[in-house]
Structure formats: C-alpha cells, structure tokens
Amino acid sequence: MKTFRRIHTTLFIIGLVATLILVSGCQATATTQPTTPPEGAQATTTPQPTTPLKKPQELTIGLGRNLYYGPKKWYFLHGSLAVWEPLVILDNDMIAQPVLATSWEMNEDGTVWTFHLREGVKFHDGTPFNADAVILNVPKLQEEYMTTLPNLDSLEKVDDYTVRFIMKEPTPNLPQLIAYFSSAMISPQALGEDGRPTAPIGTGPFKFVEYIEDDSIILERNDDYWGGPAKLERVIFKYIPDATTRLAALQTGEIDAIADVGSLQPEQASIVEQNPDLVLLQQGVATTHYLTFNCGKPPFDDVRLRQAVSMVIDRQGLVDNTLYGFGEPGVSVITPRAKQWVRTDVAPRYDPQAAKALAEEVLDGERVEAKLILHSGLLGRWPYENISQILQAAAAELGIDIKIETLEGGAWNEALKAGDYNLTMMPYTLMTGDPDFFMGRWVWSEGDLNQRRSYGYANERADELVIAAISEMDQAVRKEYYDELQAIVAEEVPFTPLYHEVTIYATRKNVKDLRLDVQFKPSLDKAYIE
Template structure:
C-alpha cells in the first residue's frame, strides 16, 4: 500500500508539472491584494461572470437561495424563505420571506422581487460552470408565481409537487437584485445578492475580490476582504500555500489527498474535511459492444477493488459506493459494495468468449487522480479480456467525444445541485435524459421509466421514498454506469494565520474565516 501511495505521488507531480502552462498566474493588483485581504485559491474561476447562469458559485456567499440544505441532514432548511406551507397536496406552495433583508445595492427583498427572479429564470435554460439553470427543471409544472403581499409568494403548479422544497434547495432558488438581471436572461454587471459578501472586482480567470456586506441581516462576515484566485494546477496551489502567497484552498478538487497529506506534515497547515456532494463514476458507452450488455457492466463493477482505490489514491478521504445518488441526499439508500473477481471473469467470458477487445478509456488530462486511477483499473481490466488504451483529453474535447459515443469507458463525476433525486435519476436513467444522451449510455429500463412518471404526480411522501429506493436498487443491479466512491471535501489552510476555516459539504465556512 505504501508503494502505491509513493508511486501515485510521483505520478501526480509529473502530471501537474506538465500542466504548468495553466497554473502560472499573473499577480493581482496591489490595490486588490492589500494587507487586510485574505487570499485563497480554487482550481477554477468561481465567478465566471455575466454570461454564466449564476454569475458565481454559491460558496462565495454573494447570493442566497430561498431554500438551503441543512449541513447535517441534507434536508431543506430556511434561508431567504423563513417558512412555508404546502396546500392542495402540493399543487400550491406558499413561502414567507425573511423580513428586513436588503440586497447589496440597498434594494429590499420582497415577494415582487422573487417573482421577477422566477420570470427571469424562465427566459431560457442557461449553461453554467456549476449546474444548469432552468426553471423547468427546478419548478416543474409551475403555472404562475404571484406576490400575495410584500413578504409572501404563492406558487401554483398544474400537478401535485410534494418534492418542491428539494427542487429549490441551493442552486434551485437563487435570488438576485432586479438591477443586475438583464432582459436576455444573463447579468448586467456583477451579481448583486443578499449574502455576507459582495463582489467588488472580478478579473476573468485570475481572481474575484469579495468585501464584507456591512448591512447583512445575519451574523456579519469576520473578514473585511477575501480574494479567491483561480489556480488550475494543484502543484501550483501546493507551492503557493507553502510560500504563503495564498492562505487556503476551497471548492471541488481543492487539494489532491496526497498533497494534502504532505501539507499536513507542516505545522503551519491544517486539513479540514466534510462529507461531499460529489460521486465519482465510470461512464460506460452502452450504445455499442461490449458495454451494451449488462453482464459486461456488472463484470467491471464486480472486478473493481474500490477499497484499494480509496486507500491508495485518496488515502481514505473517500467512501466506496455502488450507488450513483449522493450520500448527501436525504433519499440516499446504502447498498453493500461487492467485489467478486471470479464472477466478474465468468460474466465477461459469457460476453466475449475467448476473444480480447481493445477499449478506449477517457480521462480528464488535468485530473491527476483520474489518470493514476485509470492506470490501475486498466491493469485489472486485462483479466476480463479488455485491453485498455487511456486517452487523456482536455475537458471540452472529452465532452464532445462522449456525446459522439467515440469511447468505451470515461471517468466523470456528478454533484447534487438541489435535494431532489429526480434531477439525477431523470438525467441518467431516462432514455431522453440529458446525461444519458451526453454520455452515450444508451440506457432504457421500462420499470424506471414508469417510476419516473409516477414520481411526477405522487403526493404521498412514503410512496415516493419507496419509489426512489426502487430506482436505486435497479441501478445498482444493472449498473448503467459504474459508481466508484463519494468524495470528501478536502480543504487545506494556514492554521497559523487563519481561524474559522472549515470544510462544508460544498465549499468552506467563508463568513467565519478571519486572521488570527
């Protein structure tokens, strides 16, 4: 095991050294990075800007949703909506807004503003760096939204929708000041929200600068200013932490486990972890042999030693799974993680006989863990008669290749934008699902199709939970794709200089971060 860890560390450093062209950053302006500013880093730009469906990630604390997720249970929790009622078996939902809330531009939060946001969201779906923004997805069968009074919003749906709170969690119900909403569905300038931070400068692919919202209705942010730099390369983030050019990292893939473990040996740094919303999986091209055969998909799943992968590559900072639904979902059901090499070989032989087949295994070339993982999995797959050619691609090219179906296996991941499992199940398991088509899964199960239709109208929560359980059980049995493990959110920070820094399910406790 120790040998695998050392080997992977060497591989990680070699891969990221080759990514240096993406990691070299121009220094922010001296005015932006003054002595009072806490400088952090993420692997991507967390505020992609005016043409992004959300402008910035929720983890920056700029915008807030009507409904958020409880950090412990993942269940719906109040945010800008202080309370709510479900009427007429879910055909009507009434939301009562938190009083005395103002946007960063001084505009008060009112029911009329919420209705304007819903109208703006309906203009057309928007692609984003985070999750797609579509009113149809987050408010299915919405007939109208109306302001009953200044702090009460009434939403009427054409069908019962008992799961609406889960749809609206986090990225499902962001609320912005009307002044920043453009007529075409984009933003006219920086996003203006109600959160503990406001954006005062945003430089594409370099950094976003946040300043404390002094008029925040809740506990004010402890830091006056926070800059989040965009540093794609993990080894550059590692070096920047060691040199104290940045004080911490955040967002997905904040720091590879091996490098986090190295930093933990330095008394200046601390590692904080939390259950994550991300599931890592192997997509299987089900539109052509051999993975159009459920036996071959099951063979791959049974062959994999997920526990060894987690121990060797993630140093235990992950949890093996055979279920695509995130462990952070309140509807998650646990299934035993089986490994049976003999049965895997038997199933593969039923499909291939004594022939061997060459397959293409695609990975994101910028993800060193996925590359190291692919090398190990490719070694195992040889025992099934599969000769693997690993293709390390840039993200846009990989997306195009998968949509065309010019691959056999691809490493990917799925998060949880809201609390509603239908977002995941519809996308992956419906024949018309966006992820099903984008990954060329070719998956179609009539029983799941029927359950998805019933879930759109079933008002009884107990029956809905049973149907969610059944869909998960079928997916574990048929493996339209092969889940690998749930991430932990791993963040590293300079504990000698910062306080209040802790990992959350998504992001960090940014409003609590301060200089020591």
Template sequence: MKKKHASLLLAAAMAASVISGCGNSANNSAAETEKTETIAAAATSAAEETTAAEAAEDTEKNETDEVVIATPRDAVQGSGDAYYCWEGAYVWEALTANNGGVIDPWLAKSWEHNDDCTEWTFNLRDDAYFTDGVQFNADVCLKNIERWGHGITSTYTTLSIEKSLPNLDKMEKVDDFTVKFTFTQPITTLEYVLSDYGSPMYSPNCFDEETGVISDYAIGTGPYKIVDHVESEYVTLERNDNYYGENGKVKTFKIRCIPDAETRVSALKSGEVMGLADNGAITMDAAKNLCDTDSSFEMDSTPSHMTEYIMFNDKNEYLADKRMRAAFNLATDRDSICSVIYGGLLQPAYSFLSTQSTFHLDIQGTYDMEQAKALAKEVLGDKTVDMTMIIRSSTASDYNCKAVAEYLKQVYAELGVNINIEIVDSSLYKERQQEGSYDMTLTVFGINNADPTSTFKQYFASEGNSNKTLNYNYYNEKIDELVAKAPTIADVEERSKIYDEIQQELFDDSACVPICYQINVNIHNKAITHYAGKTFGVGLPTISWVK
C-alpha cells in the same frame, strides 16, 4: 483474484502514474540520484516550513487585512453563466438551503402546501436587501423565476423553471412577502428542489429582463459582494456590512484562480495564499503529507456531494449488454481503491446518490473477480476487445483519477478488455461526449439540490437530456416508469421508497459504476482559523485571522 493481487496492481498503477511524470537521467547511478534527491528534498522542506512559519508569525492581523484563498477554477464564471459565480462566494442566496440533508429556511422563512401538494406558499424574509439597496420581496422573487425560463446555460448545473418548478401551472404574488405556486401534478419535495442552486436570487438591476443575462457583477443578498474580478485570475469579495444575518469576520477576501495543482500548493507553502478550497483543490495525500511535515498547516475534511463514477456509452454493443456492465462492476475493488489510492479517507460507493443526499440508499455490493470473468466470457467469448476511457484533465489531476484509471486498466484486462485511457481538456471532453466517440468515462460529479428527481431523469430516463446529449444511451423500461411515477407521489415516505427502487435498479442493472464518495479536502495556514469546509467551498463568513 485475491485481495493481495488487487493491492499489488494498485501499487503498480500508482507507481506508473508517478513515473509517467518523471524525466530520465542516464548519467547518474541510482544511488547518487537517490542521495541527491534526499538532500534536495530535505533542504526544500526546511525552506518551505520556514517560509510558512514566517507567514503565520507575521505582524498581527485584524479584520481589515485581506485573506487570499486559491481555487482550481475561477470562482466567477461571468455574465454568460446562469449563476455568474459559485455558491461558495457567498454573494447570492436561495430560497432554501440544504445543510447536510436537512432543508433550512434561507430567503424563504417558511412554507406550506395543500393536502395533495399541488399548491405551495412561501413566506419570504422582509429584512433581506441586495447590496445595491433593493429589497428582496415577492416581486423580485417572481422576476428571478421568470429569468430561469430564458435558457441560460451554466458550468455548475442546469437552471430552468422546468427543473426547479416542474409542472408549474402558475405563480402569483399573494402579498409583498408571500408567493404561491400551483402545479398540474403533486410535488412533495419542493423545498428540496429549490435548495441552493435550485433557486438563486439576484437584484433585478443586474440582469436583463429580456435575456436574463447578468450584465456586470452579480448582485445578491449574501454576506459578501463582488468588487473586482479579472477573468481566470481572481475575484475580490468585500463584506456586506448591511447583511441581515451575522456579519463576516474578515473585511475582504481575494479568491485566486490557480488551475495547476503544484502551483496552488507552492503558493500555499510560500504564504502567497492562506488556504485552498473547492472540489479537487488538493489531493488528500498531498494535504496529509503537508500537514505531517509542516506544523504551520491544518487540514479540514468534510463529506461532499461529489461521487466518482464510471459512466458507460451503451451504444457500444458489448456495454449494451447488462452482463458486461456487471462484469466491470464486480471487477472494481472499491475497498482497495479507497484504502490504497485514497489513503483510507473515502468510502466505497455502490449507490448513485451520495451519502449527503437525504434520499441516499445504503447499498452494499461485492467484489468478485471470478464472477466478473465468467460474465465477461459469456459476452466476449475468447475475444479481446478495445475500449476507450476518457477523463477530463482537471478531474484526472484534482481527484487522483489517473491512478484509479491505471489500476482499472490492469484489472479490466483480465476480463478481456483493453482499456485505452485518454486524458483530454474540458472542451474536447465535452465534444467527445457529444459525438459519442468514447466507450466509458471516469468522472466525478454531484447533484446541486436536495431532490434527485431531475437528476435521475437527466441521466437515466431514456429521454433524459444528459442521457441523450452526452451519449450514455441508457435504456431501462423500469427506470422510465419509476422516474415518471416519483413526482406523482404526494406522500414523502412513499416517494422516498420510489427513490430507493430507482437506486437499487440502477445498481442491479449496473447502469454505471459508482466507485467512491468523495470528501471536501480544505487546507489552510494556521494564521487563520475557523476554516471549515462546506458542501460548496469553505465557510467564508466564519474565517478570521488568529489573534
């Protein structure tokens, strides 16, 4: 298929996606409708620009004035969640931080290990205090790690001792601000594994020692603290004036949960909120259009740890065949998807690990429709088969995945596969995965710490938890061997080569179809400044009102 053909299909898919959300009017001519819509759009645009400008030119603001930000999901998941709130709330902190692939000290100020990487010693900060006055020290650190062993689930990622401290033999307090971990096998990248969501620390006063459940509000050492929360509505964050580092510029933030995309954008236009944040808060084309039509707004885009994928259920007899998966891989024109649907702002993806991973392997694949058709014919013969693609509803709207799915449906039809797209809510999506009642998913996700070992194991090892419970049912003997081998390699460079092998094998075997590397799109009213995107959300401590 020619590139022109692919672009036409993409345009048709996007048009279909838009049309599916429109009503019909039998009484107006096309010309009258267009005229009416043009006048209405102009009036609405002028009104919205005036409102936003007025919000930006309101009375002079200072640090005591609250800044309101909107996100698609509640920034606080609550007591039943292992993390309680997302990292972007700046409430809790971890031992180490992943800053664009560079591991920096956080609550641990330094670390060292023995020659074979079976003993690691972490030197902790002695000036960090939780917002309830408890000092962070070795005892608190070890209590938190014991909490990870209680099996508390999370919507963010798995928190467990086995994931964060694999093959742990013992942990001990060396002195008040030093802890030591001993492992039965070498672990060369522990500082990566413990970064961010790998080692959250909370005051022992806020969680039950027996269950690990956070009883009231999470209490951390971060630059902000939770002072009010109404589930699925908002959370209010107040500056921690006793923070050991640089204080936040704004005294109070309110982060509103607005799940509906149109309502979020309307709130921004009206001045109800000053910015949008979090994964999928606004589509790139919507943000760009708003900034182009209203000078009151500014967009910030930064690389994300999130990647868009097609994941297969290999229980399907055809998808269990490597040739069929390869056909889908070759038929996916990533360049056209990135340029047409995503406006040229995203990069085509071929490697499973995102570009934000230290261990990302730069794989350059190809688009070859003729080869794809040939492989599909080897598997299907002259048959046409039906396959179901499920998409979580929030993913479909927040990442423009509906348009991508409509395009892929048309393309894959040329392979002899009739794709039935089903967009379902989160609970049904999870249920369908656990039941295995789907053939493929179109999804967006990322890894939440800097070491990929547990992620490779989780998704692609034959006994991996997600591989089994989410019914990917992937089996590759070489992957099993490499995933088992990686943690035993003491030398970081040699271990990195194992990660390269894993990524290359996943690509060669078409274990999944990475489509594009996402970016964080954050937009804000120019009444505030230093609204910079981070790996998780935006940098709240740097935000300030424009003087």
C-alpha cells in the same frame, strides 16, 4: 459527519412566535421551517471575537477551478463566494433550511406552495428584496441553470413578502428542488437592455469588486448585510489549476487556504499534516464519482460486460490506496449524505472470479477494445488518471483492452454528445438532496444527461418509477420507488459509483472558523484571521 449550528435564543423565540401566528391563520398542510440558518447558510447574526481583531482581515483562498462564470450564467458567480443568496439551502443532513425565505407550507395535494420571504433585506445596490425579485429570478434559473421544477405552472405574488408556486402536478419536495443555485437571487436593477444581469448584485455578506481573468475574484464585505457584517473585510479567490502549485502557495503564505471540493489532492494530506503552520480539515460532501458506460454501442451494450467491469473494481482498495483513506467506497448512485434516500444493500461487489466468468461467457476467448476518455480539467482535482490505469490493468484480465484518452473539456463534452467513447469518469453532486436530481437526469431514458452524454440507457420499468416518484406525496411510497430504482441500476450497471467524496482542505494556522459544508460552501461569514 456532525452538523454544528449556532442557535440564538432571541431569534429562536421570535421565529417561534412568527411560526405560531402563521400556523394559526393557515388551513394548509403546514411544513413551516425553522428560521435559524444551518451551517453553510448565512447566520442572522455573526458573533465577533471577544477581543478586537489586530491582523488585517483579508483572506485568500486557492482553488483548482474558476468560480467566475460571467454573463453567460444568470448568477455570474458560484454560490461559494457568498455574493448572492438563495431562498433555501440544504444543511449537512441535506434537509432544506431557510435563507431568504423564512418559512413555507403546501396545500393538501402539494400543488400550491407558499413561501414567506425575509423582510428588511436589500441587494448590494440598495434595491429591496421582495416577491418581485423571486418572480423575476426563479423562471430564469429554471431556463438557464437546471430544470428542477418541470411542473411549475406559474408564480403568484400574494403580497410583497409572500409568493406562491403553482404546480401542474403534486410536488412533494419543492423546497429541496429550489435549494441553492435554483433560487439564486440577483437584483432586478442589475438587468441590462437584453433583460440579463450585467453584474452579480446579490444580498450576501460579500460584494463583488473585480474579476482578473483566469487569475482571481475579489470581494469586499457588505457592511449592511441583513445578518450582520462578517469579520473578514476582503476575500480573494485565486485560481491555481495545478495542484502542486496550489499547495506550494499555501506553504509559502501566498494564499491562506485551499478550500473547495477537489482542490487538495489525497496524496498531499501528509504534507499538510507535517507542517506546523498548516491545518488539515475534511468534510463529507454530496459528490459521488462514477464510471459511466456507453450502453448504446459495443462492447458495453451487453450488460454482462458492464457487470464484469464493475465487479473487477476494488473500491475499498481505491479508497485505501489511491485516495489515502479520504473517501468512501461507492455503495449506490445516490450519495450517502442523503441518508433518507440512499440504499446501501445494493452496493457493487468486488468479485474478480465472477467477473472473469461473465467476460468469458460474452467474449469466448476473444479480446475487445474500449476507449476511456478523461476530462483534462478534472485531472488536477481528482486522481482519475491513476484510477483509469488501475481499471485498465484489471480490465485486461477480462479480455478488455482499454485505451485511455485525455481530452480538453470542450472536446470531452463533444465526444460524449457524439457517443464517441465507451467509458468515462465524472463527478456529480446531488445539489437538491432529492433523488430525482439524479434519477430524472441519468436514469430516465429522456433525461438530460442520459441523452446529452450518450449513456444509451433505457429501461421501461425505470422510466415508470422515475415519473411516478416525481409527484408521489406519500414519502414512504417515494422511498420504495427510489429503492427499486437503485436496485435496477445496480443490476444493469449503466453507470457505477466508484467512491463518495470526502473533501480534504487546508488552512494556515492563523485562519479560524473556515469550514466547508456538504455542498462545499465555505463559511466566509464566520471566518477570520487571528
């Protein structure tokens, strides 16, 4: 996938001068980043069309999931809504780029990272964005979102626009670890008596207006946005859980776009392509779809049966037939979007004969049962039901009789926690672009998801590698650690990649410049209605 960036000469020169000043006055190991945001970040200026826009600039996007979380989440809304902004975001090559932080550098041993903040930015309530906001938000996000900074010792305010992250151990990849959700900035004045945000008041190009329960989220343009006002005046995210109904709404013009990961089904692509009023688009994203095993109970406590099931899956066939070509066969547990980390020479192979031989070695002619549980909320977004039926037929040839059960989301989570399953399927997005976001949660024996979802996987060497890689400052050595981890997982198969997501999405013909990035964030600041 190619990353397209708008580069403005004036801003580039300003950013270059600022960078030279910073480097000349700093003895730290410099890793100062460019000040031009990537595709997917909010641009510092938003070029307007050459002629005035005549159509009402209101865009309605249909989604297969509800992006409103409310007060149960610190940031209230998904990042796709462009209401709040992070310090750092990843570009389409999964490299950290500046948003509310303009540059950063670390000391020689990677235990202190200094971030320089964008000046002149205000939250939607008029509160200035500064170091105090960072010191408020980051620790709360570590508590409530995901612990991406387990070695964080403290945050230190150097001045109003400079913050130091003091780490307990060397942290070579801190900008990646605080990308996107992990550094979502909410106004300090939005906090209620309980110390939690009462509304999603951010710094983004759009302001939150209203949430209509289980129906829609309404946003309006932030005319005072630090990067210049967007072209769209109003954006509505409409929750339409049924895939057929979503597409019908696009066809009739009830909505203007279907733009989110998993919101347009592969089999619907041809319908869009045949409609002259619609445009089909696609984007490789950082999401991988996995088949996971409960390694802590029979029959998949035997690695040979896990290997057999993996080898009986025709991943290329899944992509070609079930996904209609919109996907990539699983090659590693690390997404190929993280090009600098993925190892492709350990890709699972399709070998039904070898699979049968392994199964026979274990079962000796007997048959075993296995329960595969599916999350009902995922079935309207991805073809897990079809894939599970294909797997069921293939496993039967091995002597494994799979019973498929579909559970509501809460029951699915409870079943995983209790270990009441043998197999399941799920998506996972490498949100930080760093392998530890997967290895530290899935592979490490004490990892959050390993324990919470009862994977039951433990490997002493894998544990050593996960811990060592977190603080290894030599990037080549880190790569060796993660290469070995990918080989271990490929051999022991506690989980296996089915396919890597290529998201398809669609707009009506009059919608211009609406694109998704590698983290499926729509370019609301650039889009407009023609």
